[in-house]
Amino acid sequence: MAEQPYQYRRRELAEPDWRRLPGWAGVTRAEWESAQWQRAHSVKSVRQLREVAGRGLTEEFLADLERDQRERATMSMLIPPQMVNTIAPSVPASSAEFTSAWYADPVRRYMLPVFSDRQPEWPSHPYAARDSLHEAEMWAVEGLTHRxxxxxxxxxxxxxxxxxxxxxxMDLVGNPTPSYDKHRFSLPREDRLAAMLGYLRATPTVRDVVVSGGDVANLPWPRVEAFVTELLSVESVRDIRLASKALMGLPQHWLAPDVLAGVARLAALARSRGVSLAVHTHVNAAQSVTPLVARAARALLEAGVRDVRNQGVLLRGVNDSPGALLDLCFALLDEAGVTPYYFYLCDMIPGAEHWRLTVREAQALQSAIMGYLPGFATPRIVCDVPYVGKRWVHQVVRYDAVLGVSYWTKGYRTAIEAGDQVALAREYPYYDPVHLLPEEGQAWWRARAQRPAGRVPA
Ligand code: SF4
Incomplete structure (x- = not known):
């Protein structure tokens, strides 16, 4: 065979040895495989990270991390040992290369951002927003987005x-950070969930429910099971997808016998009612697919869910090359039975510019990965356009690559556009990162930033 731009080869998964990290040198396999142990030892602060890594991480790195938490972070620090262990997986903490390996590592780059990662001139796009997809505006009842x-x-x-x-x-999920407070639900959880079910019973045009958060792994399983059982009693609901990044970040949760037994009950009920029950996860880097993650994904399939699918996010320095995307997709598909489904462009939240790619770059990546994976497992790269929804990156209708503005249309009205006569004819803008534009475009945005009320390019 002629040499190909991407060379497929099957790679055997390996669980990195957590005992290479001084703080976990004495941790047994039984402890490691316990969800309770993982939750109790999740890293929530720079101090805890220092204890885990010992002298492996330099004070400069830790100060860089601390500064980011103080000045830029939109999310507080929380990372289970399972995920920490996949950072620089083959470098011992005693190695002189340990800190540089952490700086360069894809998982570290998105789970533990440091101040020096951020884009210095434009850390946030001028149109960045906390709830950049306007999900709360489209709540039919609190927490139920009908877009x-x-x-x-x-x-x-x-x-x-x-x-x-x-x-x-980031507007809703997690704890406040020094720079960002969080929206809090006003209704108690039981009232919210009851209102959601009431809305769905009264709205038979909805057939598909993504049960998400946050992460469903953070609700006690009996409550998840009770909610999904109620959903299964709504005649019009035909598709249910449980969203859990924990399948990768905390596979121990999904491997717990009580959780798997509950999944099996739900899967049997769904099957008896002709409803498709699937699990959606969020894996961004091939190294995150370890034997434990694969075991958890396959256990869910054996328990009877119809499919386990991956929705990753396209992030610079994490998975922004055809090789990185294909390595990840093959690891998921071949070793874990997980179907690659979507990669989203990173949304326009504050502080995201160093991660974001242009629409043009995303189009090139989509073209480059075509033809390697089976069609059913070739992920679509999508842009989640505010007030529109997910659009495949090649669906852009107009693109000003100098100012970095792409325009998109849609064939439906969102819940807040019932009376909007032009919603289906309107072109909705999405913005590339300013620092990646040609000089002319960057100059335009700099000049605009100096005017009191900048004009949106049309
Ligand atoms: S798991 Fe999903 S909801 Fe939770 S912090 Fe990550 S991206 Fe946000």
Whole structure:
């Protein structure tokens, strides 16, 4: 065979040895595989990270991290040992290369952002917003976003076992940071969940419910099971997807016998009612797919869920090359039985510019990965356009690559556009990172930033 731009080869998964980290040198396999142990030992502060890494991480790195937490972070620090262990997986903490390996590492780059990672001139896009997708504006009832005609997103819990630096729901999810307070639900959880079910019973045009958050792994399993059981009693609901990054960040949760037994009950009930029950996860780097993650994904499939799918986020320095995306997709598909599904462009939240790619770059990546994976497992790279929804990156209708503005259309009205006569004819803008534009475009944005009320390019 001729040499290919990407050379496929099957790679055997390996669980990195957590005992290379001084703080976990004495941790047994039984402890490591316990969800309770993982939650109790999740890293929540620079001090705890120092204890885990010993002298492996330099004071400069830790100060860089601390400064980011203080001045830029939109998410507080929370990272389970399982994920920490996948950072620089083959470098011992005693190695002189340890800190530089951490700086360069894809998982570190999005889970533990440091101040020096951020874009210095434009850390945030001028149009960045806390709830950049306007999900709360589209709440039919508190926490239930009704954006598309036939599907809804149910935010049943506002926390996760891990907090990702680029979280699109940074306005709602997690604990406040020094720079960002968090929106708090006003209704008690039981009232919210009851209102969601009431809305769905009264709205038979909705057939598809994403049960999300946050991460469903952070709600006690009996409550998740009770909610999904109720959902399964709504005649019009035909698709249910449970969203959990913990399948990768805390696979121990999904491997717990009580959780798996509950998943099996739900899967059997869904099957008996002709409803498709799937799990959606969020993996961004091939090294995150370890034997434990694969075991958890396959256990869910064996318990009877119809599919486990991955929705990653396209992030610079993490997975922004065809090789990185294909390595990840093959690891998921071949070793864990997880179907690659979407990669989202990183949303326009504050502090995200160093992660974001231009639409042009995303189009090039989509073209480059075509033809290697089976069609059903070739992920679509999508831009989640505010007030529109997910659009495949090649669906852009107009693109000003100098000012970095792409324009998109849609064929439906969101829940807040019932009386909007031009919603279907309107072109909705999305913005590339300013620092990646040609000099002319950057100059335009700099000049605009100096005017009191800047004009939106049209
Ligand atoms: S797991 Fe999902 S919801 Fe939770 S912090 Fe990460 S991106 Fe946000």
């Amino acid at each position: 598309y005609p036939t599907k809804v997103l149910a935010e049943i819990v506002p926390t996760c076992p891990q907090y990702c630096g680029h979280c699109t729901r």
